Amino acid sequence: MARTRTIALTAGFLGLIFAPPVGQAIVELREGERPVIAELFAGAPAEAHLRQLEKSLDEASSLGSHLRPWYQVLKHRLTGDLGHKALRGREGWLFYQPDVKYLLEPYFRGQGPLPEGDPVAVIRDFKEQLASRGIDLLVVPVPGKPSVLPDRVSAALERTSEVNGNTRRFLSELREAGVETVDLQAAFRSRREAAGDDGALYLRTDTHWTGEGAVLAARRLAERVRRYSWYEGAAGERRYRTREASVMRRGDIVTMSGVPSAIETIPEELVRCRQVVDADGGLYRDLPESPVLLLGDSFSRIYQSDEPRAAGLIANLAYELQLPLASIVNDGGASTLVRQQLARRTQLLEGKRLVIWAFVERDVRFGLQGWKPVALWPEEPQPHDPTPAPGSPKLASP
Amino acid sequence: MRPIALCLVALALAAPARAESAEELALTAELVEIPSELPPDDLYDYAYVMKYRVQGGAQGGQTLLVAHYKPRQPREKIEKAMRDRVGGKLKRFRTGDLHRLVLRRDLEKVFDGAVVDEYFAADRKTPRYWCKQVDPA
Numbered sequence: 001m002a003r004t005r006t007i008a009l010t011a012g013f014l015g016l017i018f019a020p021p022v023g024q025a026i027v028e029l030r031e032g033e034r035p036v037i038a039e040l041f042a043g044a045p046a047e048a049h050l051r052q053l054e055k056s057l058d059e060a061s062s063l064g065s066h067l068r069p070w071y072q073v074l075k076h077r078l079t080g081d082l083g084h085k086a087l088r089g090r091e092g093w094l095f096y097q098p099d100v101k102y103l104l105e106p107y108f109r110g111q112g113p114l115p116e117g118d119p120v121a122v123i124r125d126f127k128e129q130l131a132s133r134g135i136d137l138l139v140v141p142v143p144g145k146p147s148v149l150p151d152r153v154s155a156a157l158e159r160t161s162e163v164n165g166n167t168r169r170f171l172s173e174l175r176e177a178g179v180e181t182v183d184l185q186a187a188f189r190s191r192r193e194a195a196g197d198d199g200a201l202y203l204r205t206d207t208h209w210t211g212e213g214a215v216l217a218a219r220r221l222a223e224r225v226r227r228y229s230w231y232e233g234a235a236g237e238r239r240y241r242t243r244e245a246s247v248m249r250r251g252d253i254v255t256m257s258g259v260p261s262a263i264e265t266i267p268e269e270l271v272r273c274r275q276v277v278d279a280d281g282g283l284y285r286d287l288p289e290s291p292v293l294l295l296g297d298s299f300s301r302i303y304q305s306d307e308p309r310a311a312g313l314i315a316n317l318a319y320e321l322q323l324p325l326a327s328i329v330n331d332g333g334a335s336t337l338v339r340q341q342l343a344r345r346t347q348l349l350e351g352k353r354l355v356i357w358a359f360v361e362r363d364v365r366f367g368l369q370g371w372k373p374v375a376l377w378p379e380e381p382q383p384h385d386p387t388p389a390p391g392s393p394k395l396a397s398p
Numbered sequence: 399m400r401p402i403a404l405c406l407v408a409l410a411l412a413a414p415a416r417a418e419s420a421e422e423l424a425l426t427a428e429l430v431e432i433p434s435e436l437p438p439d440d441l442y443d444y445a446y447v448m449k450y451r452v453q454g455g456a457q458g459g460q461t462l463l464v465a466h467y468k469p470r471q472p473r474e475k476i477e478k479a480m481r482d483r484v485g486g487k488l489k490r491f492r493t494g495d496l497h498r499l500v501l502r503r504d505l506e507k508v509f510d511g512a513v514v515d516e517y518f519a520a521d522r523k524t525p526r527y528w529c530k531q532v533d534p535a
Contacts, residue, residue: 332442368512
């Protein structure tokens with residue numbers, strides 16, 4: 001009897017271990033695909049290969065993809081958990097984990113080699129390439145939600161807690177390297193102080209700013225742009241006016257959690273925006289020949305090419321300046337990909353006086369594709385090699 | 399008179415076919431390289447450039463760079479808004495697999511989002527194709 005039980009238990013245990021991969025292999029063969037487990041024999045059993053295989057098995061698992069949503073719903077209903085990318089703050093505020101992680105982790109420099117590239121060195125190189133054609137560069141790190149609303153992340157933080165030391169140091173290093181910057185953080189914190197509450201600057205369940213946040217950023221940026229000597233000559237007659245527009249938006253933090261019960265129960269938010277129209281009442285449109293080119297990420301896309309359209313950072317900056325802009329917007333890719341996009345279309349830089357480069361502050365650490373040097377005109381000699389010596393914090397001004 | 403009319407009809411029918419072939423090409427190719435780990439796609443939608451070697455035909459042996467939209471997802475699970483631009487039955491991308499591809503030459507017109515292109519620094523000249531449809535071969 002004991003022997004039978006031992007055999008049954010052993011068989012059950014082995015079944016638990018082997019049933020999922022064997023079942024998965026059968027499913028894949030029936031669908032005419034090569035089983036993922038066959039990759040085990042495709043390379044030497046080194047750590048990297050085995051980790052990659054583990055990941056592939058996890059992603060390919062039919063059982064996993066069927067069970068995962070049920071597990072997520074159960075976990076969400078029992079604990080309110082929204083998965084590893086979302087952080088539940090106070091009073092219904094949701095935060096994107098990498099936004100918080102960026103604030104909590106030490107500054108990128110001084111932690112050993114920089115496999116993702118050195119943002120300061122790369123930005124300085126970009127500035128020098130533009131300067132060689134007489135174009136100015138203005139760098140604008142956009143504060144993430146927890147930077148401005150730290151007390152909504154945790155009760156342990158005050159509304160005045162200084163949590164963005166990393167961005168302050170980044171801005172300081174950029175200035176030291178001769179790069180012009182605009183500090184939106186100060187403007188956002190001041191607005192919040194003056195408003196006495198959240199300042200209505202960020203969406204509660206989304207990573208982005210509200211329509212009002214976009215307008216405030218546009219005003220702050222316009223203050224700086226108006227001080228360029230060429231601006232007076234470029235602005236010309238008054239060509240834009242604004243009108244109110246609103247949109248219902250489902251927070252991207254909720255959507256990316258992928259938890260069906262959260263998507264059903266967390267309500268959409270009503271966002272009031274300032275929409276920019278031209279003299280004929282048509283929505284604002286970019287002008288590729290503009291003297292100003294804006295490179296941006298999803299903070300430049302929201303309300304602009306998204307609904308209600310022409311109500312985001314770009315249109316509102318154009319309104320403040322009464323000057324149409326050219327723009328390249330690359331969701332999540334404002335560290336490297338947006339410059340690659342520009343390098344494919346360098347004709348867009350003809351006649352430009354200024355490039356404004358706006359990216360969310362967390363991209364300093366977590367930008368898609370890191371910070372790779374990009375030669376805009378590769379056939380020409382480059383100002384200098386943007387790769388710094390390993391661990392070197394020295395940034396000589398040009 | 400009749401042969402001329404027939405020629406005109408044939409020309410009229412042939413014109414759209416030429417326009418389509420100028421934009422698209424269909425071929426079978428081996429996926430020879432996925433140059434890095436695919437980045438997460440839960441917050442941002444992106445296309446990712448992979449290297450193929452054409453099998454058979456006049457272009458046999460030629461290397462192609464092809465951008466696949468959200469390659470972590472099975473093609474049949476791509477969101478509705480992109481279905482007119484991305485299709486096929488392929489479930490996952492693995493080097494060494496043979497794919498039947500329908501490609502478009504005008505990547506920048508088809509997709510204006512992020513394109514992760516690891517080949518950019520070394521090779522800007524080779525054209526990048528947009529993959530409209532991919533099936534296992």
